[in-house]
Amino acid sequence: MKKTLLVLFTLINFLVYSQHQLPNVKLKNLKGELVNSNLDFQKKEVLYVYSFWATWCAPCVQELDAINEVYGDWKQKLNVELIAVSVDDSRTEKRVKPMVNGKGWGYTILLDTNQEFKRSLSIANVPYTVVVKNNVIVYVQNGHSPGGESEFFEKLKSL
Amino acid sequence: MKKCLFLIAILSSISVFSQTITKDEKTKGRLFGGLESNSQWYLNDIERGINHPEQPIRSNNYLLINYNYGKWTAGIQGESYAPKPLLNFNPKYEKTNLGTYFLNYKTEKVDVTAGYFYEQFGSGLLLRSWEDRSLGINNAIRGGKIVLRPSENLSFTGLYGNQRTGFGVSKGTIYGFNSDINLSGILKMESSDVSVGFSYVGREEKTTFVNPNFEELTNSFSGRFNYSHEAFYINSEYNYKAEDAILYPITVSNAFVKPGSALLTNFGYSKKGVGLDVSLRRIENMNFLSERNPEVFSPEQTSLAYNDRMMNFVPSLTKQHHSNLANIYVFQAQKSVSIVSDNGIAKAGEIGGQIDFFYEFKKGSAFGGKYGTKIALNSSNWFNLDGDYTLYPPDYKTDFFTIGEKYFSDYNIEISKKFNSNLQGSIVFINQYYNHRLIAASLNIQVNSFIIAPEISYKLTPTKSLKIAVEHMWADSDRKNWAALMVEYNHNLNWSFFVSDMYNYGFDKNSNLIDDVSDHFKIHFYNLGTAYTKGSSRIGLSYGRQRGGLVCAGGICRFVPPSSGVTLSLTKSF
Numbered sequence: 237m238k239k240t241l242l243v244l245f246t247l248i249n250f251l252v253y254s255q256h257q258l259p260n261v262k263l264k265n266l267k268g269e270l271v272n273s274n275l276d277f278q279k280k281e282v283l284y285v286y287s288f289w290a291t292w293c294a295p296c297v298q299e300l301d302a303i304n305e306v307y308g309d310w311k312q313k314l315n316v317e318l319i320a321v322s323v324d325d326s327r328t329e330k331r332v333k334p335m336v337n338g339k340g341w342g343y344t345i346l347l348d349t350n351q352e353f354k355r356s357l358s359i360a361n362v363p364y365t366v367v368v369k370n371n372v373i374v375y376v377q378n379g380h381s382p383g384g385e386s387e388f389f390e391k392l393k394s395l
Numbered sequence: 396m397k398k399c400l401f402l403i404a405i406l407s408s409i410s411v412f413s414q415t416i417t418k419d420e421k422t423k424g425r426l427f428g429g430l431e432s433n434s435q436w437y438l439n440d441i442e443r444g445i446n447h448p449e450q451p452i453r454s455n456n457y458l459l460i461n462y463n464y465g466k467w468t469a470g471i472q473g474e475s476y477a478p479k480p481l482l483n484f485n486p487k488y489e490k491t492n493l494g495t496y497f498l499n500y501k502t503e504k505v506d507v508t509a510g511y512f513y514e515q516f517g518s519g520l521l522l523r524s525w526e527d528r529s530l531g532i533n534n535a536i537r538g539g540k541i542v543l544r545p546s547e548n549l550s551f552t553g554l555y556g557n558q559r560t561g562f563g564v565s566k567g568t569i570y571g572f573n574s575d576i577n578l579s580g581i582l583k584m585e586s587s588d589v590s591v592g593f594s595y596v597g598r599e600e601k602t603t604f605v606n607p608n609f610e611e612l613t614n615s616f617s618g619r620f621n622y623s624h625e626a627f628y629i630n631s632e633y634n635y636k637a638e639d640a641i642l643y644p645i646t647v648s649n650a651f652v653k654p655g656s657a658l659l660t661n662f663g664y665s666k667k668g669v670g671l672d673v674s675l676r677r678i679e680n681m682n683f684l685s686e687r688n689p690e691v692f693s694p695e696q697t698s699l700a701y702n703d704r705m706m707n708f709v710p711s712l713t714k715q716h717h718s719n720l721a722n723i724y725v726f727q728a729q730k731s732v733s734i735v736s737d738n739g740i741a742k743a744g745e746i747g748g749q750i751d752f753f754y755e756f757k758k759g760s761a762f763g764g765k766y767g768t769k770i771a772l773n774s775s776n777w778f779n780l781d782g783d784y785t786l787y788p789p790d791y792k793t794d795f796f797t798i799g800e801k802y803f804s805d806y807n808i809e810i811s812k813k814f815n816s817n818l819q820g821s822i823v824f825i826n827q828y829y830n831h832r833l834i835a836a837s838l839n840i841q842v843n844s845f846i847i848a849p850e851i852s853y854k855l856t857p858t859k860s861l862k863i864a865v866e867h868m869w870a871d872s873d874r875k876n877w878a879a880l881m882v883e884y885n886h887n888l889n890w891s892f893f894v895s896d897m898y899n900y901g902f903d904k905n906s907n908l909i910d911d912v913s914d915h916f917k918i919h920f921y922n923l924g925t926a927y928t929k930g931s932s933r934i935g936l937s938y939g940r941q942r943g944g945l946v947c948a949g950g951i952c953r954f955v956p957p958s959s960g961v962t963l964s965l966t967k968s969f
Binding site for chain 2: 256257259262267268269270291292293294298301305325326327328329330331333334335336337338339340349350351352355356357358359360361376377378379381382383384386387388
């Protein structure tokens, strides 16, 4: 059995092609409208930052709070749009709207209530960030460290 | 072993295939998926009197591989629990095997899946199939699903299949239909959003009763609406489950047959800087399993303990705290009927509500200071359904809107503030009441607790940061008081380190304790670890002690036994 596992892991190493395109999943926004996760975000040269988060995830909320402080600056300097994808299930989904408004976030919000989008990207834990430009995934970041937004902004500038 | 080889054969064929297609990006063929591995090396802990299990090294591993070509996507998930799954995971996860597979065809208007699929109708009170690896839940349905979207305002789903349990499927057959209709889109309403939805879920399972007092096909229905106008919104959902036999205590009784229902209403008001949300819910007899009788592994252990064969999702509507101490007395939604004549416990569900209030004191205001101040208030109260209960033979008749004995309450406030560009902090105050007697139907223990949890994070350089969190809980019974400390150092976006400790004191050794496998007193629950992340990969390594108790995600919990050891986790997506 160990051998089997070994073979599986070796296979993975052969399989490491990055996922070039974002899967297209239909998700609701806060108005209840269906939005395509990929097809509706395809403007040329725009950096689409998909930030996966949840209302119960403290580092996620901290990260989105921190970016919100500088989001105006970012938008002036870069052609960037942040899409905050909530993976809250029906336990906490209802807290998304009042929280987003209460915190005054200016992001596009998508609701991935049964985690179809999260699953299609094999995301194990939030926060998790995927940057898409010209329909190609150009950067992935797993986790968040306080203050990491300035480092992340430098990264965005280089993409 | 044969199945393993089969799995590998599939994998290798896909990998070979992918090499050919990646040469030409325009064919749009792409391979994607992920790997997750959670391993634990259990050690003996003399101080706590714990011996490691027979197989001390255990591991749960998941490999998901999908291949997409145009409108077609195929996927498989291999799972390996070798040599054994982590402690207290469903024993039906054995060895290495194929977990799920599917083939999907998707266009703008049609979405068809054969094989295993995940789905949720409405808020999931009748049907939700999903995966949560930390809880060992994968109740995907194996069968067929078709979603039709004739216009952007209409969506219809039909499904059929059997639910996954371990590496097999359960005996009950599930039929489902769902519709979502966006009325404001159809009627071209500009200023308001109005939508409605209807669902049907049926579960058919043969019964061994000669003259059953219930139908083999259990029908359930749900209707819901959603309305919002500017900053105001309201939505509501009613679910009805037809008469079905109730578990008494762990097998169904032909003499105890009742319908079930769930009513959920949510409304709120939110605009920039302020948010108010209210959820009210009443649940009666909503335990809905894909097989009526749970599998019995031992007199104390049934498949219910592993959240196996659950068709619906009834999460507890309470705040999911990130404070460790606030998760000691954690409430689980009371969806089932439980009548225990020995100790006089009789309950048929729950009724209660939760209120959330978010507010931001603006920058420059008296409370806001230079950077603004955010507050979040939350409270929840949950009660048994009031009514006439008979212990033997078991029976009940509930009143619709009156409340019975209290299960749980939580009042909390969280204030977060940025002091300067390098320093920010938050503080949480939590008051909880936990009625163990009624929730767990056992010892007569009720706990009132008060928790304070301040936390600061300080940016040392643009990439390095330090986070310190302190927690204290005062409790009036069970193990009494707890103190906890956590220090986290983030070196950069790649490396992070943490140390933490939890300590229990002020207890009375002779008092009743909630769990009979509880730890010795005067134990430090220390943990230390590190994590490395790069791109989509993350490796975490930690060493320490795990308190026995509930581990919860999304309002569903799994019991973990006390343990000590080394944990290694690895995730990667591609």
